[in-house]
Amino acid sequence: MLSFVVSRLLQSAAVMLSVAFVCFALFNFAGDPVVNMVGQEATPAERAELREQLGLDDSVPVQFVRFVGNAVRGEFGRSYRLARPVSALIFERMPATLELVLCAALLALSVGIPLGVLTALRRGAASTGAVMTLSLVGVAMPTFVVGILLIYFFSVECRNWLPAIGLGADLCFPSFGRGDTLSVGAWKSGLLTASGLKALVLPAITLSLFQMTLVLRLVRSQMLEVLRTDYVKFARARGLTDRAVHFRHALRNTMLPVITVIGIQIGGLIAFSIITETVFQWPGMGQLFVQSVQFADVPVMAAYLVMVSAIFVVVNFAVDLLYAAIDPRLRVDTARAGGGH
Amino acid sequence: MIIIRIATAAVLALALAQPAQAKTLRWASQGDALTLDPHSQNEGPTTSMGQHIYDSLIQRDPTLKKVPNLAVSWKAIAPDTWEFKLRAGVKFSDGTPFTADDVVFSFQRALAPSSDFKTYIASIKEVKAIDPLTVHIVTNGPNPILPDQVTSIMIMSKAWAEKHNVTKPQSYKDKEETFAVRNAMGTGPFVLKQRDPDVKTVLARNPGYWGKDQFKDYPDEIVYTPIKEPATRVAALLSGQLDFVLDAPLQDVGRIKAAAGLKTLETAQVRSIFFGLDVGSPELKYGSVKGKNPFADRRVREAMNLAIDANAIRQKVMRGFSAPAGLINSPGVHGFTKELDARAPTDLAKAKKLMADAGYATGFEVALDCPNDRYNNDEAICQAVVGMLAQVGIKVKLESRSKTLHFPKLQKKDSSFYLLGWGVPTLDSHYVLSFLLQTSGPKTGTWNFTGYSDAKLDALTEAMLKEVDAAKRDAMIAEAWKIAKADSPYLPLHHQLIVWSMSDKVEIPIFPNDSPNFKYAKMK
Numbered sequence: 001m002l003s004f005v006v007s008r009l010l011q012s013a014a015v016m017l018s019v020a021f022v023c024f025a026l027f028n029f030a031g032d033p034v035v036n037m038v039g040q041e042a043t044p045a046e047r048a049e050l051r052e053q054l055g056l057d058d059s060v061p062v063q064f065v066r067f068v069g070n071a072v073r074g075e076f077g078r079s080y081r082l083a084r085p086v087s088a089l090i091f092e093r094m095p096a097t098l099e100l101v102l103c104a105a106l107l108a109l110s111v112g113i114p115l116g117v118l119t120a121l122r123r124g125a126a127s128t129g130a131v132m133t134l135s136l137v138g139v140a141m142p143t144f145v146v147g148i149l150l151i152y153f154f155s156v157e158c159r160n161w162l163p164a165i166g167l168g169a170d171l172c173f174p175s176f177g178r179g180d181t182l183s184v185g186a187w188k189s190g191l192l193t194a195s196g197l198k199a200l201v202l203p204a205i206t207l208s209l210f211q212m213t214l215v216l217r218l219v220r221s222q223m224l225e226v227l228r229t230d231y232v233k234f235a236r237a238r239g240l241t242d243r244a245v246h247f248r249h250a251l252r253n254t255m256l257p258v259i260t261v262i263g264i265q266i267g268g269l270i271a272f273s274i275i276t277e278t279v280f281q282w283p284g285m286g287q288l289f290v291q292s293v294q295f296a297d298v299p300v301m302a303a304y305l306v307m308v309s310a311i312f313v314v315v316n317f318a319v320d321l322l323y324a325a326i327d328p329r330l331r332v333d334t335a336r337a338g339g340g341h
Numbered sequence: 342m343i344i345i346r347i348a349t350a351a352v353l354a355l356a357l358a359q360p361a362q363a364k365t366l367r368w369a370s371q372g373d374a375l376t377l378d379p380h381s382q383n384e385g386p387t388t389s390m391g392q393h394i395y396d397s398l399i400q401r402d403p404t405l406k407k408v409p410n411l412a413v414s415w416k417a418i419a420p421d422t423w424e425f426k427l428r429a430g431v432k433f434s435d436g437t438p439f440t441a442d443d444v445v446f447s448f449q450r451a452l453a454p455s456s457d458f459k460t461y462i463a464s465i466k467e468v469k470a471i472d473p474l475t476v477h478i479v480t481n482g483p484n485p486i487l488p489d490q491v492t493s494i495m496i497m498s499k500a501w502a503e504k505h506n507v508t509k510p511q512s513y514k515d516k517e518e519t520f521a522v523r524n525a526m527g528t529g530p531f532v533l534k535q536r537d538p539d540v541k542t543v544l545a546r547n548p549g550y551w552g553k554d555q556f557k558d559y560p561d562e563i564v565y566t567p568i569k570e571p572a573t574r575v576a577a578l579l580s581g582q583l584d585f586v587l588d589a590p591l592q593d594v595g596r597i598k599a600a601a602g603l604k605t606l607e608t609a610q611v612r613s614i615f616f617g618l619d620v621g622s623p624e625l626k627y628g629s630v631k632g633k634n635p636f637a638d639r640r641v642r643e644a645m646n647l648a649i650d651a652n653a654i655r656q657k658v659m660r661g662f663s664a665p666a667g668l669i670n671s672p673g674v675h676g677f678t679k680e681l682d683a684r685a686p687t688d689l690a691k692a693k694k695l696m697a698d699a700g701y702a703t704g705f706e707v708a709l710d711c712p713n714d715r716y717n718n719d720e721a722i723c724q725a726v727v728g729m730l731a732q733v734g735i736k737v738k739l740e741s742r743s744k745t746l747h748f749p750k751l752q753k754k755d756s757s758f759y760l761l762g763w764g765v766p767t768l769d770s771h772y773v774l775s776f777l778l779q780t781s782g783p784k785t786g787t788w789n790f791t792g793y794s795d796a797k798l799d800a801l802t803e804a805m806l807k808e809v810d811a812a813k814r815d816a817m818i819a820e821a822w823k824i825a826k827a828d829s830p831y832l833p834l835h836h837q838l839i840v841w842s843m844s845d846k847v848e849i850p851i852f853p854n855d856s857p858n859f860k861y862a863k864m865k
Contacts, residue, residue, distance in 0.1 A: 031745025039383030040776075041460040043787055044752065082538055083376055083511050084518045148572055156580045175576045176568055177541075281568045283540040291372075291539065291569065294714065296745040 008320060012313040017068070019309040024064045024302055032056070033080040033296040054080070067302055077299040081292065086303045090285060095187045096178055097277070097284030101269045103200055104208035109262070112212045116219025117251060120227065131216070138213030143272055147206040147279035151175045154202060174199045176281035207276040211265050218261055222254040256323070263319030267312035364864040366560040366847060368857075369574050370587035373539050373567040377525040379495035380450050381510040383457040388493065389856040393544055393563070395495035395527035398425055398444065399488055403850035403861060405611070405673055405768060407488055411439065411496055411528065420483040420809060421466075427474040431551045433498045434532045441470035446499035446508075448478070455512035462490050483807045485814060489767040501526050530559060530860040541566055558863040578603065578842055584864070585843040587857065591660045591717060597842045606851040609664055610839040611671045612764040614716055616709075616726070616832040618642060619757045621792015627708035627738075627757040630701075636757070640699040642829050647692035648733045649726055651684060651835050658721045663835035668826065669763065669777065671836050673853055676770030676818035681826060684833070692733045704734020710759040711739060712747040717837055723760055751790045754781075759790070762837070766854070770818045774802045778825050793830035
């Protein structure tokens, strides 16, 4: 087990380093930050001086080595745009993104899994057809469009139709921002205030819709397959209740591939949140990244990408470990491999 | 039950905590101020935010006229010396009095190497406090437009800056951010209440503001949220979550106008959009003609001018929000005249004839560099021009890029044909002439990427910088523009119009520099 963990860790480090290098090389195409850093009156000499101070004249490998060297010491430098330490910027924005991703993930699972099971059990029912058709829309529609449509119906137009059905227009959802936040230590949380929770609704739905439909379709197809297997038939033959058969025996075996996909998708949620955050002006890391790209703010872009790849790697690593917990066969295999001699 | 009681109490407490008449103005635009340090970034949203907390000696009113602010009067007392009489009884919002020492300190700070304004006021040799309410600014030789330049320099408290160790503007060399990046304290109409960069900034009325008798009705609180996504900005305005949007996309203006309870204001912006041509190189770097430069031929430039239909661009690309131009100088700038700005009507037959006369009857190819995130509909303008020039045989290869790639390419003089826009903060023609038309060198013509050079125009531009006789100076400006227009290294396109969108509850005059000053605003 230990050698398995160590080898996975080494692989993870190599993945991160290569991802970081590729991204770093790409940054050279993002342009010259100096354009945005000085006013139009600055002379060519002043521009050249600033470029030299920032080390922008060095070759990409030199800049990359310097970046990795600093990053290892936890030093990501200062944002060209906001002139503040990058690590402080990212940590300030992290709670907003993580709360959004967490809510979106919970929403995706709590709606996706039960619906997946139900549509598998009730094959051919009209309601199943409707859910499956709708789920196609969820898979196909771009996040950007979903967000704008939700804003249009539930924060702009609802001012007209809510009063028409006898409800107050103040039930409309905000179209941007995070509402009021409360600080718990260094963590600025929007989950503790009414306006914060209200502001979370539309972005969380937008972000979760794709994942939700993906989970739904995956659980359904896995479930259909499992329901055909012999041990489910035997379980029925033993006279177990439908509930026990479906949820204790069938669902558990359905979950294995689902967990893999969900694990990867949590990384995906963080990546997808860039679009959701832009549409809803959600003050998270994704938005910080988009603003940084437009400014060619290389320190922030680099730190963000390193961090996102770190999250991907950690999540995948955790999924590997979870596998062992859920599937006893894997546990036995690795135990044998670990203690074989 | 107890929860309901606590909740009721909390709601009541919140309701009572709000002053009965508190008027809050919530507004948004696409980008946030980069810093609150008043001398660190000479950039639109940054200076726009700063002017609410810090005051300058002289300010621009809504017509961009110079009006007294911290200085009550100013005059030249010697060819190279301007005297400023300061306002008496002004206090910083921390209660300390404002004196001439703060002015001297602030100008020294704005001249520091890490300041982004140092080039702007480079003519200043010395700033002297004569008495607590008199300041002399000595320049290197006469500088008739010093008062215009002074409007951009904000005044800080010397004591506050020393206390917080921010006597120099923040520099990119620093390891940590300075105190002045997220804190601010000045003499202005507002004080900083909350600063969350990129998220939310709240300004509250400064109770001790010196101008509160003159500006009685401005809002008690201003909440600024940068909203990047244009559709979200518009949605927030339509849904009543914002009272004011600075930069609604032009295609949504019609919808905002039609919405109940919303209105728009429009005015000509001090920013002109034009095309630059490489007229100096012996051969175009990105062109098909070898051995000679077609742009060096005045007939070709005239033909291009005749082929570009600025009215069609106004109608189809800009949705009416542009004013076709005949000059690269903007309305409102000293030296701009309607006669110079007149544009020859589009005439394809004449353009084709000029091309044939110049020996390019079959046309040629050239690459056009265009930004896609800098000016209103910039990329669409370029696309339209590609089609228009094709009609006279010029095959344009369009290369659109982000501003972070476009401007460095221009600065390397690595373009044959490019789109550029130019705003004029000093509102004086010298600014345009010296940056765009004077011969390119280390200090002058730093944005002249055309290779254009004219000795007469250079001499006039230098002379108008020091000429204190207004009539003589005006004659110089007029002559310089005549030369520039005749030589036409640039093809003028249009002046941008700005549109501000707001709720009917808001009353504010529109500023042609696109920088709202909310002390002129009123909430109904």
